Amino acid sequence: MKNNWNNILPYLRQSPITVESFQTQIRDFNEPEYDITGIIIDHGSDTFKIGFDNQDTPKSLIKPVIGRNKKLEQDMRSNFMYLEPYIGKEAFNFQKEKNLELCFPFEKGEVQDFDNLEKIYHSIFYKELKIVPEEHPVLLSLPIQIPATHREKICQIMFETFNVPAIYFACQQLLSLISSGKTSGLVVDLGNDLISVVPIHNFSIDFNNSFSQNDFSGSHLTDYLFKMIVDSHHLDSFSKKDAQNIKENFAYVAFDFEEETQLPQDFIQKEIELTDKSKIKIGKERFLCSEPLFDPKMVDKNQIGIHKKIWEMIQKFDIDQQDFYLQNIILTGGSSLFPRIEDRLWKELAKLSLKTNISLTKSKNPIIDSWIGGSLISSREGFQNFWISKEEYDESGPSIHIRKVF
Numbered sequence: 417m418k419n420n421w422n423n424i425l426p427y428l429r430q431s432p433i434t435v436e437s438f439q440t441q442i443r444d445f446n447e448p449e450y451d452i453t454g455i456i457i458d459h460g461s462d463t464f465k466i467g468f469d470n471q472d473t474p475k476s477l478i479k480p481v482i483g484r485n486k487k488l489e490q491d492m493r494s495n496f497m498y499l500e501p502y503i504g505k506e507a508f509n510f511q512k513e514k515n516l517e518l519c520f521p522f523e524k525g526e527v528q529d530f531d532n533l534e535k536i537y538h539s540i541f542y543k544e545l546k547i548v549p550e551e552h553p554v555l556l557s558l559p560i561q562i563p564a565t566h567r568e569k570i571c572q573i574m575f576e577t578f579n580v581p582a583i584y585f586a587c588q589q590l591l592s593l594i595s596s597g598k599t600s601g602l603v604v605d606l607g608n609d610l611i612s613v614v615p616i617h618n619f620s621i622d623f624n625n626s627f628s629q630n631d632f633s634g635s636h637l638t639d640y641l642f643k644m645i646v647d648s649h650h651l652d653s654f655s656k657k658d659a660q661n662i663k664e665n666f667a668y669v670a671f672d673f674e675e676e677t678q679l680p681q682d683f684i685q686k687e688i689e690l691t692d693k694s695k696i697k698i699g700k701e702r703f704l705c706s707e708p709l710f711d712p713k714m715v716d717k718n719q720i721g722i723h724k725k726i727w728e729m730i731q732k733f734d735i736d737q738q739d740f741y742l743q744n745i746i747l748t749g750g751s752s753l754f755p756r757i758e759d760r761l762w763k764e765l766a767k768l769s770l771k772t773n774i775s776l777t778k779s780k781n782p783i784i785d786s787w788i789g790g791s792l793i794s795s796r797e798g799f800q801n802f803w804i805s806k807e808e809y810d811e812s813g814p815s816i817h818i819r820k821v822f
């Protein structure tokens with residue numbers, strides 16, 4: 417089933433959007449029998465970004481993970497008792513102590529486990545946001561490639577389990593574009609599990625030409641760094657969390673990989689304190705860990721680098737559009753935070769395209785910009801007409817989501 421995210425476009429085009437115009441407008445529901453503050457849930461494999469649409473930023477970033485001690489749960493069940501699973505950070509924190517099995521219900525741009533996803537939504541509404549879902553419309557920001565059947569099931573969960581008054585599905589890369597203040601551009605989303613390259617013209621996503629891959633992104637760079645450090649330092653207590661911290665705080669992209677490898681070790685070496693307070697020195701790993709973005713073969717992935725993917729995408733368009741997209745590349749997603757990634761990409765794209773009129777904009781808030789885009793449209797006057805209401809759902813059933821998405 418083809419995703420149809422574009423049916424709101426005439427509305428967006430008739431009243432031009434700027435970030436300012438969103439911020440000055442307020443929602444005007446005709447029948448505000450429920451609290452009209454919308455909830456925005458932006459789904460990611462690393463974190464769900466959640467909060468209220470009358471705020472500038474998400475209230476929380478929560479890890480979509482559930483931890484269970486299955487044996488203890490079974491014992492309790494035979495005594496007619498129920499053991500609550502550990503959700504989010506707690507699942508990681510108590511994993512060893514409580515012998516928890518971890519489940520990641522949202523990975524690779526898809527729902528892996530609907531029952532556990534429902535548990536996460538429950539925790540979002542009641543524990544994190546402390547609201548009654550019956551009283552708030554919910555905008556669900558989802559990756560471009562999520563199967564329509566998964567959206568349909570989420571629609572069902574929202575209306576039948578949580579009884580929300582209205583929902584809206586929005587595409588993350590379009591929301592990132594909106595929060596950048598642009599109406600068109602090539603959105604390159606470098607996330608945790610996913611890399612997506614999405615051409616958008618006048619708010620319209622070109623689905624035939626969009627691209628995303630789900631088997632290689634930030635989490636694989638963390639794994640690669642973890643392996644390099646474990647192999648070279650022979651540490652017992654070094655954890656993936658340590659590797660992720662090092663990646664996020666000390667890694668960077670080499671402008672010229674060959675030149676960087678020739679630099680003296682002292683020049684790039686850093687001493688780093690780990691979570692157990694021990695110290696290690698790392699050098700070349702700092703740029704080696706991001707290099708697979710440009711050369712996936714380094715991590716045994718039979719794929720081309722992001723610069724080639726971007727150029728391959730741009731070449732699908734006619735010459736004028738090619739120039740436009742080269743000049744309007746928006747980098748978003750947490751993995752776009754590597755220092756110098758935009759300089760390296762600029763250099764590689766100039767080499768491939770033989771052009772120098774190339775412009776890459778790094779999102780100011782790459783981890784939360786699709787959440788911000790969601791809050792901008794959700795709180796916009798007139799937007800309430802596009803929500804799927806509970807009444808419509810009751811009349812038409814879960815397939816209503818095909819008609820009303822953005």
Ligand SMILES: Nc1ncnc2c1ncn2[C@@H]1O[C@H](COP(=O)(O)OP(=O)(O)OP(=O)(O)O)[C@@H](O)[C@H]1O
Nearest residue numbers: 460461462463607608609610634664749750751753
């Ligand atoms: N400063 C940084 N430098 C490099 N990578 C970073 C930095 N900060 C965060 N990241 C990485 O960004 C990723 C999280 O980004 P993001 O929140 O966009 O992913 P997500 O939306 O949860 O996942 P996905 O879109 O792939 O489902 C993680 O892999 C994280 O390690």
Ligand SMILES: [Mg+2]
Nearest residue numbers: 459460607749
């Ligand atoms: Mg994402």
